[in-house]
Amino acid sequence: MTDHRNIAIITTLINKELYKKSAQLFPENIQKYVIEGSKGMFAIDSIYYMMKKLKGKGIEWLIMADEDVLFIHPDGVYAIIDSLQKNDFILCGVRDGGQIKTRKQSPYAINTFFSVINFKKLEQLWDSSAVGKNQYILPNEFQEDLAALQEEYDNTSLFEPYYCFYFWLRRMGEKILFLEASEPFEGDGLTTLVFDTNGKELLYHTWYARSYGESEKHTQRIDKVFDLIKFDDTKNPEYIYFYDKLFYFKKHWRKNSIRVKMKIELLFNKLRRK
Known part of the structure; x- marks a missing residue:
C-alpha cells in the first residue's frame, strides 16, 4: 500500500468559491496544491507548469481534480x-x-x-520539448478495440491541446487505464458519474466550474449535486498555491512572436518567387 504522505492532489483553479466547497470532499490527509488558472493557465500549459513546480517534491502518486469534481467516496x-x-x-x-x-x-x-498519475514514473520520463511534438494522430496508430464504446467519438480528433501529453505517453509505450463513467441524472444533461477500478461510485463531475456563482442555471444544477453529499462546507481548505504572474504576458508575447515569424516567412517566400 502506498504511503498517503507520498500522494498529492492538484487543481488548476478557475473558481475559488466552488473550490472552497468541493475541496472539503477531497481525499483526507493528502497535500493539496492549487495552480491559479483564471489568467489563462490551463490545459497543456498547466501540465507543463505542474511538472515544473512539483519536481523533486517526493510525490509518488498525483491526483488531478478540477474544482467541479465532487467526490462521493474519496477513498476509492x-x-x-x-x-x-x-x-x-x-x-x-x-x-x-x-x-x-x-x-x-x-x-x-x-x-x-x-x-x-504515477508521478514518480512520469517525473523520470518527463521531456517537455518531446511532449509538445506529439500533437498529431496517425491512421490506425493506437491498436485498441473501441467496439464496446456506446457514445460518439472521433479517432482523428486533435480537439484539445493537451492530447499531445497522452499521445506522447502512449508512444513511449506507457499504458492508460480508462475509467467507466455514466450520466446519473435525468434532466441534468451534463453531470458525469465516474467509477473506481472496483466498480464503485467515486465522484461526480459537474462541468462548467467557471459558471458557478455566475450563471443561475449552472449554479442551481451544481448545488443540487452538492445536496446529495453530506459534508461541512464552512471550512476553508488549506493548500499550497502556485501562480505564474508573468504567464499572461509570456503567452501574449509567444503568440505575437509566432505571428511575426509567419509574416516574415510569407514575405521571404514572396521575394524569393520574384
Whole structure:
C-alpha cells in the first residue's frame, strides 16, 4: 500500500468559491496544491507548469481534480492507485470520446477533469520539448478495440491541446487505464458519474466550474449535486498555491512572436518567387 504522505492532489483553479466547497470532499490527509488558472493557465500549459513546480517534491502518486469534481467516496482513489500499480498503468481517467454523450472527441486520450498519475514514473520520463511534438494522430496508430464504446467519438480528433501529453505517453509505450463513467441524472444533461477500478461510485463531475456563482442555471444544477453529499462546507481548505504572474504576458508575447515569424516567412517566400 502506498504511503498517503507520498500522494498529492492538484487543481488548476478557475473558481475559488466552488473550490472552497468541493475541496472539503477531497481525499483526507493528502497535500493539496492549487495552480491559479483564471489568467489563462490551463490545459497543456498547466501540465507543463505542474511538472515544473512539483519536481523533486517526493510525490509518488498525483491526483488531478478540477474544482467541479465532487467526490462521493474519496477513498476509492487508493483502490485506483493499487490497480494502476499492480497492472503497470501510468495513469487513468475518463475517455474524451466514446464514454459520455457530452464529449465526442478522442477516445485515445482522457479529459483532464480527473486523473490519477504515477508521478514518480512520469517525473523520470518527463521531456517537455518531446511532449509538445506529439500533437498529431496517425491512421490506425493506437491498436485498441473501441467496439464496446456506446457514445460518439472521433479517432482523428486533435480537439484539445493537451492530447499531445497522452499521445506522447502512449508512444513511449506507457499504458492508460480508462475509467467507466455514466450520466446519473435525468434532466441534468451534463453531470458525469465516474467509477473506481472496483466498480464503485467515486465522484461526480459537474462541468462548467467557471459558471458557478455566475450563471443561475449552472449554479442551481451544481448545488443540487452538492445536496446529495453530506459534508461541512464552512471550512476553508488549506493548500499550497502556485501562480505564474508573468504567464499572461509570456503567452501574449509567444503568440505575437509566432505571428511575426509567419509574416516574415510569407514575405521571404514572396521575394524569393520574384
